Amino acid sequence: MDATTLPAALAETREDFLALGLKDRLTLLLDFSNELPELPERYRDHPDLLERVEECQSPVFIFVELDDAGLVHMHATAPAEAPTTRGFASILAQGLEGLTPDEVMAIPADYPQSLGLNEAVSPLRVRGMSGMLARAKRQLAERLAG
Amino acid sequence: MPVESDPAAKLAEYAHPERLVTTEWLAERLGRPGLVVVESDEDVLLYETGHIPGAVKVDWHTELNDPVVRDYLDGEGFAALVGSKGIARDSTVVIYGDRNNWWAAYALWVFTLFGHPDVRLLDGGRDKWIAEGRALTTEPPSVTPVEYPVVERDDTTVRAFKEDVLAHLGKPLIDVRSPEEYTGERTHMPAYPEEGALRGGHIPTAASVPWACAAAEDGTFKRRAELEAIYRDEVGLRDGDEVIAYCRIGERSSHTWFVLTHLLGFEHVRNYDGSWTEWGSAVRVPIAVGPERGEVPGR
Numbered sequence: 001m002d003a004t005t006l007p008a009a010l011a012e013t014r015e016d017f018l019a020l021g022l023k024d025r026l027t028l029l030l031d032f033s034n035e036l037p038e039l040p041e042r043y044r045d046h047p048d049l050l051e052r053v054e055e056c057q058s059p060v061f062i063f064v065e066l067d068d069a070g071l072v073h074m075h076a077t078a079p080a081e082a083p084t085t086r087g088f089a090s091i092l093a094q095g096l097e098g099l100t101p102d103e104v105m106a107i108p109a110d111y112p113q114s115l116g117l118n119e120a121v122s123p124l125r126v127r128g129m130s131g132m133l134a135r136a137k138r139q140l141a142e143r144l145a146g
Numbered sequence: 147m148p149v150e151s152d153p154a155a156k157l158a159e160y161a162h163p164e165r166l167v168t169t170e171w172l173a174e175r176l177g178r179p180g181l182v183v184v185e186s187d188e189d190v191l192l193y194e195t196g197h198i199p200g201a202v203k204v205d206w207h208t209e210l211n212d213p214v215v216r217d218y219l220d221g222e223g224f225a226a227l228v229g230s231k232g233i234a235r236d237s238t239v240v241i242y243g244d245r246n247n248w249w250a251a252y253a254l255w256v257f258t259l260f261g262h263p264d265v266r267l268l269d270g271g272r273d274k275w276i277a278e279g280r281a282l283t284t285e286p287p288s289v290t291p292v293e294y295p296v297v298e299r300d301d302t303t304v305r306a307f308k309e310d311v312l313a314h315l316g317k318p319l320i321d322v323r324s325p326e327e328y329t330g331e332r333t334h335m336p337a338y339p340e341e342g343a344l345r346g347g348h349i350p351t352a353a354s355v356p357w358a359c360a361a362a363e364d365g366t367f368k369r370r371a372e373l374e375a376i377y378r379d380e381v382g383l384r385d386g387d388e389v390i391a392y393c394r395i396g397e398r399s400s401h402t403w404f405v406l407t408h409l410l411g412f413e414h415v416r417n418y419d420g421s422w423t424e425w426g427s428a429v430r431v432p433i434a435v436g437p438e439r440g441e442v443p444g445r
Contacts, residue, residue, distance in 0.1 A: 026190070033191060084192075119208075121191075
């Protein structure tokens, strides 16, 4: 899969990051962090539904759901004290929103590595986003099987 | 020393009280000439969301490491970095950060490799400062770059390499990772693609003392008597011991290095920054699995 087949929102995010210098990439990640959508009401009282992403050192939780039309939505929560993790979650939550399961499963596992963040935040940290993407796909596979 | 030590009673209990300051002390001295406040966090964006007024940011991962070699900056790189942050050789540097000062302690340890004379931690770190409702700003500080001398790193006093650890086996070792990492269970769990070592477990004979054992509920260091109970009574450390601490990549263990060196006064403590990511993948080094410390292997 290349830029022409990557889901539009994720492709655009990548272009946005790569167009910036290292320092501005951090600012953009912070913007994403601030834009992480609130958890829908129905999950707020059911934290048990959310899966903790152990790869991240901060308490970040994700939940992938399929709506009645069979489209994907990813919900995530991470504390304000973990803006980097929130930023990663926000990129994925926004990028996966409304995709078909096939489109999500086809997202390259190394998408997080392609955003130009390795130099800006370090490869170790970017791996947290890789863990999140892997878990989102695994949850989706479980929903499809279930 | 350009800025006086914090005379707080709690700090006076420690072996080197001049290495810690309280939030009250710092709040009263912000902006004092000769004092530079540094924020060093696990989260690379946290500083931008709000920091202590005037504080500069040092990122442990992207700034203190050499970009090519798995090592720290050299003398020139360090001089350029800290000089650009307005830190002179005679500055009093107070470092604070998130997560019980885990990364702040790491930055302090790296400053120690370069022998920076006066570097201190803010007891309780970022969280305590915020919990007390003290000032934060998103305003970037106005920094005047200064000349910092080129000082070569001393890798012999507070730093241990793999070979040093092999030669050290039989003397006290402290593994500060989580119990699951210590036993070796963690890297064997499915669907946990962590930054991995090839094997799970610990260095034979190492005692398991998770780093957070040294922190109180509010993120400050525990009182000296509580720390003595952990490291002397439970672990069995004694005066004069040579100790090596390690974790996964050397950050959590610099927190324990700080506790042993500056709070308890052990004089021969080294941090093995290669830690488990190196040891667990290295050829021809012994490991131990399970909850027992394990034996010194025959040589």
